[in-house]
Amino acid sequence: MAEIVTLAEAVSEFVRDGQTVALEGFTHLIPHAAGHEVIRQGRRDLTLVRMTPDVIYDQMIGMGCARKLIFSWGGNPGVGSLHRFRDAVEHDWPAPLEIEEHSHAGMAAAYVAGASNLPFGTLRAYGGSDLAPHTRVASITCPFTGEELAAVPAIRPDVGIVHAQQADEQGNVQLWGIIGVQKEVLLASHRSIVTVEEIVPELELRPGGVIIPGWAIGAVSVAAGGAHPSYAHSYYERDNAFYVAWDEISRDRDTFTEWMQRHVLDVGATA
């Protein structure tokens, strides 16, 4: 059964330097609060996994948490580039960033394989693309038809972290709206942390709701507003203005560093 602890406790108990850590949430329920806590606790040399590294990974990369990034699309959605991500890849600042790049379909198949305890996922992909020689993909032959398909290695993070709307006292979790790959990353990871908007006495299944039983989760922590500037369906909307503002904040190394100091490092986990 999931232990219900503070986010600071969950991160310090589960997240270690050098681990493979996936913070997921596909354009919704992005676990910003948890990412900020990882930054505050000064984790280093992480292999960060995420289909769509956006602002939260730009911050973690810019603050030097990451040694490697496994991803399929890295940008500021609807705005443009991730300047800290680009600075790391283009100029090794603050540290060199090794990348393992996939397509969305490849990452999704790799998470499904991980959740299913299979060593690889199979899909029709990568053919004719220049990505194949730069990433971990192999060819696999159908034993019945002889067709050649692509195989991607399963993703099995040491720690998977997602944000959801609700949990109950037993740590059972419900999320709804765009559900992304949250279930897959939780089940693919060896240990998992779920931050939630609130803990409710009784989880009532919503239309479109996905429930993850508490016994399949490591720790649950309350982080109201923990997805901001992303959004939590039925709780608050996406802060589109912040995504636009981030373009300016993140463009310059000093502006970025000052902003992170003031808005993340100097702020407690409960804020």
Place this chain on the structure above:
Amino acid sequence: MAEIVTLAEAVSEFVRDGQTVALEGFTHLIPHAAGHEVIRQGRRDLTLVRMTPDVIYDQMIGMGCARKLIFSWGGNPGVGSLHRFRDAVEHDWPAPLEIEEHSHAGMAAAYVAGASNLPFGTLRAYGGSDLAPHTRVASITCPFTGEELAAVPAIRPDVGIVHAQQADEQGNVQLWGIIGVQKEVLLASHRSIVTVEEIVPELELRPGGVIIPGWAIGAVSVAAGGAHPSYAHSYYERDNAFYVAWDEISRDRDTFTEWMQRHVLDVGATA
């Protein structure tokens, strides 16, 4: 967009002798009305696919619709044997029945592969079992770890048939309760028929509800009570007494034939 027609029209338009036809519904929403219509229209030489052939397949096999059965568990749930299925396998009555037998996990993976337009599904299965030499399974090696896993050929029925609770006028379908493999069989099949309890003006997403867009479905037909003696969650309960009674009805060839004549052949599709 799905055409909304009578069940008799849907079956006569889509189902042809010699085709591979899957009627699914895992212990819930079993499409009995559709199976009866296939029997009434006298379809022959079908390859019938179903994870859990139970009473409806016992009836279709006993009435001579099937040449082959692809399945993973064939019994009368909670009661015992399927006497018509056994008579066909053990004594070739009314016709010899070729069988391709899998485990539930194998069938599920084969449907997922079919729905995903992949030629095979991968799973950890069949090892050490006597089933492997009697069925279609192959060994496949992980290109990353060298592990040996099982591969099953994708199931791509000519026609997939399921029963659901509701559709709207555009043929969008919603089912809820135990959802089984209904979505997978609909998406794995070249053409599909969905029978529903009722057509509603507006589909309202339920907790646990699964919606299949009408444009991904071939035909939708109203068949109120169409799952009986199985059940339709929120509409009617499982007729457990009938499953018990079927053991007696189906034990004897003549009793069975008379029962089918009176309750299926002499009855119209609308009943």
Place this chain on the structure above:
Amino acid sequence: MSSNGHRPYTSDEMMVVAAARRIVNGTVCFVGIGLPSTAANLALRTHAPECVLIYESGTIGTKPSRLPLSIGDGELAETARAVVSVPEIFGYWLQGGRIDVGFLGAAQIDRFGNLNSTVIGDYDHPKVRLPGGGGAPEIAGQAKEVYVLARQTPRSFVEQLDFRTSVGQGDGPGSRERLGFPGAGVTVVITDLGVLEPDPETRELTLTQIFPGVDSAAAVAATGWPLQVARDLVAVDQPTADELAALRALETAK
């Protein structure tokens, strides 16, 4: 034990109670219909209120108020913590390695706890065609442990299976490891006479516990292979009044 030392109960009741007693609170159980479902639900209602019942129909954490006749009864979905698709229950949950104990029955079982639920006689020309494996082969392969419930007779506890549907201890020591199965396989067989467990060395099922009013000779006579009997054979307590009351309430609930 109850105050009343002598109490009538059936051998099936003793079997179900003995199975339920083995379920530790919090255990994640993958259960089929029949005696296994009864045993798991009895545990849930007595000493193991937090054990998690999963049925292959996709219902997770179900707490049925009455015993289901089929693994897909609406009651299971209505009382479940979550309902998932059949591909997901086998892929993410069973194969995913999240099941502590899988419960199985069978028409035939051999000395290594391998199970036959497919056919009696030759596969292509069967004497009796049984329902088949269903979820059993993967439950046997991937649950961390497997408990088997079966009435003990020479016809069902056989020297040689007609067909191996599900692997218990395979061909003995090292067999499961060679097959790459993560789980421990069949770790206990609970019958209407007593309890059999694999010998630590030989992996062969050995009579380790005996039910009240049964002697080991009866168990040996009911077994199609020369059944080994543990030197320290344990006498099992008869069902307590509370266990019987809970079990009978469960079975009469409509």
Place this chain on the structure above:
Amino acid sequence: MSSNGHRPYTSDEMMVVAAARRIVNGTVCFVGIGLPSTAANLALRTHAPECVLIYESGTIGTKPSRLPLSIGDGELAETARAVVSVPEIFGYWLQGGRIDVGFLGAAQIDRFGNLNSTVIGDYDHPKVRLPGGGGAPEIAGQAKEVYVLARQTPRSFVEQLDFRTSVGQGDGPGSRERLGFPGAGVTVVITDLGVLEPDPETRELTLTQIFPGVDSAAAVAATGWPLQVARDLVAVDQPTADELAALRALETAK
């Protein structure tokens, strides 16, 4: 055409209108954010009310009242016919072969409609690191057709891609067949100057339609390879008053 023959509009508006006009009612569209999303939503609001908009975030049949800034805006989920997981949208729906038209943009496009959205310069030592492929490579491979929207400049319409992220017509005739791609690949590129389509023989993108006030020389000058111009070059009608009104209502909706 509207009563008013002369009407000011931007080249982006012309591009979006031209793209929307190609969407036949009932088409199942897999759309990304930006101009493609605008074009698909314009079609939905004008001549193609039954076209189905699918976003890679898992929203199927969405009818947003305002244009989303990200492909995962809550508006998309709220107005969707169905919301599915990301693995399902790519596995069952895109790879499943259910997408009629996929819309893509890119930083670079070559004469065969191959696309680069990964990197400018060398992959390991990039001059500009772009976001990457995301859903594009599989959309390009598996949608029945792909429409590309891109502003036409010599920097983006290049002789040689720095990196091939997504395959259009590959290396020309037979290329997609050899790669085993089911879809037809890029069948049209709509720019701010006109419309390019693959030549039936050479598969090379050829200027087939030109927008009002643009001449083919301008399109050739804006292309990094020697752009072929169709002999029967079609002059595209300017946006109608209704099209412009619908487009501007869409863009100003909050």
